Amino acid sequence: MKNPLRRILPIAALTAALTTPMVLNAGPAHALLPNRSCGAVTTSDSTTAANLNKVLTGKLRNAMTPYRLSCARAIAEATRARGLSDRAAVIAITTAITESVLENNPNKLDLDSVGLFQQRDPWGSYENRLNPAWTTNAFLNAMLRLYPNNSWQNQQIGVVCQKVQVSAYPSRYQPEAADAQRILDAVTPVSSPSKVHLEIVGGDGGMWNTDGDYAVGEWSGAWASMGGSGLKHLTSAVTGNTMHVYAVGAGGRVFTKDANYSTGQWSGDWAEVPGAIEGVTSLSASVTGNTVHLNAVGADGAVWATDGNYTSGQWSGSWVSLGGSGLTALASAVTGNTMHLYAIGAEGRVFTKDANYSTGQWTPEWVEIPGNGSGATAVTAAVTGNTVHVEILSSDGAMWNTDGNYATGEWTETWTSMGGTGLTALTSAVTGNTMHLYAIGAEGRVFTKDANYSTGQWTPEWVEIPGNGSGATALTASTTQ
Template identity: 70%
Template sequence: MKNHARRLLSIAVMTGALAAPMLVAAGPAHALLPNRSCGTIAGSDSTTAANLNKVLTGKLRNAMTPYRLSCARAIADATHARGLPDRAAVIAITTAIVESVLENNPNRLDLDSVGLFQQRDSWGTFEQRLNPAWSTNAFLNEMVHLYPNNSWQSREIGVVCQAVQRSAYPSRYQPEAADAQRILNALATPPPAPTPASRVHVEIVGADGGMHNTDADYATGQWTGTWTAMGGSALKALTSAVTGNTMHVFALGSTGRVYTKDANYTTGQWSSGWQEVPGDFEGATAISASATGNQVHLEVLGAGGTMHNTDADYGTGQWTGVWADMGGTGLKALTTTVTDKTMHVYAVGSGGEVFTKDANYATGQWSAGWQEVPGGGAGATAITASTTK
C-alpha cells in the first residue's frame, strides 16, 4: 500500500505539549499490515483493561488493552448470538489468546494463517477469516462437529481447543483458560454509568490564520477566559470530532489540503504539531467530521463542489488513506451528525437547496444518492446539524 507523506503546517509548537495519539498511514509494501478492527471500543474499555491487568496471569499479563478487549467482546458476542453458553466463549477466547494474543492480525506470519484464531486458507477466504463473527463461528462449528451432543461441555478446555486447532503445541491452551474466564467475567460486568458531558471546547481561526482554543465547563459555569494559540497558518475552515476523551480537530490549509491535531482531555495535553490527513487531497473548500465509536468520518467538498470521504479508526491508528468520491455538483456548505451508527451528511447546493446522504457504519453502506431535504431550503448559505435523544 502507498505510503502517504505528512506535510506539516508552519506552526509555533506549544510549550509542554505531548505527542499525539499515533495515527499510522498505510505503510510501504514490505511493512506489516495493521491489525483489523474487532468492532467499537467502548468508553469504559480502558478502565476494564486496566483492571484486568491487575489479575491476568498468562500471556496477557499486564498486556490487556482496550483493543484486545474489543476482540474478546466480538468473540463472546458471536458465541452468545448462536445460543451457546459461557463455556463456549471461554474456549474460543482461550484459543484466541494463544493463537493471536487477541489481535485480529492480517499478516501471514505463520504459513497462511491470519485472524484471531490464526485460521489457514482451508478455513475460508482471507476476508472471512478477518471477520471476527465469521471466524468465531467457524471455530465453533468445528467444535460442535468434533463434540456432538454438547460433549465439549464436559471436556477440559485446553483439550477442546487443541482438537479444533490441531496445534503443534497442545499444552499451551489450558494455562490460558483461567484468564479467558476472567476476561469474559469482566465483559459481563455492567460498565459504570457514564458521566454526562459538561465541557465544551471551542476553536476558531483568528486574524493571524492560526487556530485558537478556549474551553468551558458547564457544570461549574466557568470559561477559561483565554484564547490559546494552537498554531497553523492561513487556515480557512475547521471541524472537530471526539473519540473517547480525545478531540480531533481538522483544518483546511491555504491550498485546501487537510490537516489534523488532537487534544487529549484525560491528560489535558494537545499534540505538538499539525499532521496532514493521508490521501494527498487538495483544493477542499469545506469540511465536516463526525464519529461513530472509535471511528472518525471526514468529509470535504472539492474544488468542483463534489463531496469526498475518508475514515480513520482511532482504535487501530489507521486511516483508509484514500478520499472516496461521494458525488454531488456545486455543493458549497457541509455538515454531519450521527444517530446510532449512521452518519447523516447535509449539504447546501448551488441554488441554496439542502440535500442529504447517509452512511450506515454498521453495514458499511452509503445511500445511493443525494436526496433533497423536504420543505424547500432555497437560498441557504450556511448549515449545521446536531442530534438529541
C-alpha cells in the first residue's frame, strides 16, 4: 500500500521521478529477490496472456505474462471462495495492477510494502503479506469494514480501491478497472450455465420466481413472491453471476431488482432505472461484457435505449431514440460483440436492427426478417453459437420459429410452426446447446418446450412448469452457473 507521507526528495530527483516513464521490470542495481509464486501456471496461460496483450490498455498493455495471469487467478479464487461477487474481484485486481503490476513482489522497494497489494507492516507478517489468499482476504476485509452493508457495490471502483489503500495517487486506480475486468474474464473457467431463473408477473401485479436446474433435471417446485405491484412487462439479463430483472411499473416507468446467485441474495427494493422514461409498453435487455443494454418501446411506438455498466455501477442516465413507429414488442440477442434487436411492427411483421459494440455503430434502418411472417403478437430470441433462434406467437396463439446465422449472414427464409394454442407471451433461455422456450398458456399457466441444437430435435409437447402457478401475464428467463 502506498503511503501518502513520502520522504522529501531534492528538486532534481523529484523532477526525474515525475518525468521518467515507469518501466515495469525496472529495479534497483542491487540483486532483487525473485517474485513469489501465486500458484500454478497452467498450460493455456501463455495463449491467454498473448490474447490479453491484444486488448489491454492500461499499465499492463503488452505486458501480460503467464505469471501475472496466475496472480490474477489467485485473487479471483480468494474472492469467490468467500462468496463475494465478481465486482469485488475486479476491485481487488484493479488494486493489484496499480500497486504491483500483478507481481507478488517480496522486495521492500517502497518503505516496508510488499506483495500483490503492496501492504505495509501493520497489515500483517511479511510471510502473510506474500501469501496470495491471505493478502487478498486482508484487502477484502478492509473493504468490507470501510463499506458496511455492501455499500462498496454502488461506488466507483477506483474510489473503493483508494479508500482501502490510501494512496498518494488516488487517480491511478480507475483507469485500470476495465483491464481488471478483461483479466478476470480471461481467468474465469468457462462452463455452460445450467440454472434457469424464470420470473412472471402474477395476477396480483407482483413478480414471482421459480428456478430450474437442467444439470439435474429439477425445478424448485414452487413460485416465490418477489414483490412489486402493478407490473406489466418483464425482461432480464445476467452479468457475472448476478441476474438483473427489469419491469414496467406505474406510469410506464422502468424499474430494476437484482438477484446475486453467488450469495443467494436479492436486492431489497425495486429501483427506477435512471432517465425518467414513461409510457413504456415493452422491454428487452442484452449484455456485452458487464454492460446491460436496455431497450424499450415508448409511448410513441419507437424504440428507446439506455445502458448500465455494472462494473462501474453507473447508467448512461438518459434514453436515446432508435427510431421506428407502431412497434408493439421487443426481443434481443447477442453474437460476438453485436446486439441484434427484434421488434414487431406494422401488420405484426418482425424487423431487426443491430448495434456493434466493437465499433459503437448501429445499422441505420430496420430490416424485415425474411419469410413473410405476419400477425405476430409476441417475440423472443436466443443464441446458440452464431445462430439466433427467433420465435413469435401468431394471432391464433401458436408459436413459429426461424433462424439466422450471423456467421454466414443467412436466414432460413421461412417460419416453421412449433405448435401450441392460446399462448399469450414468450421468453427463452439457453443451457449448453439447448434452447428452452417458456410460454404463458391457458389460465395464465406457464409451459416449456425445448430445442436441442446438438441433435436438431424439439421436444414434442409443451409441459407445465411445476408449482401450480396461474394468472401470469408476463415472463422472462435468464441463466446462471
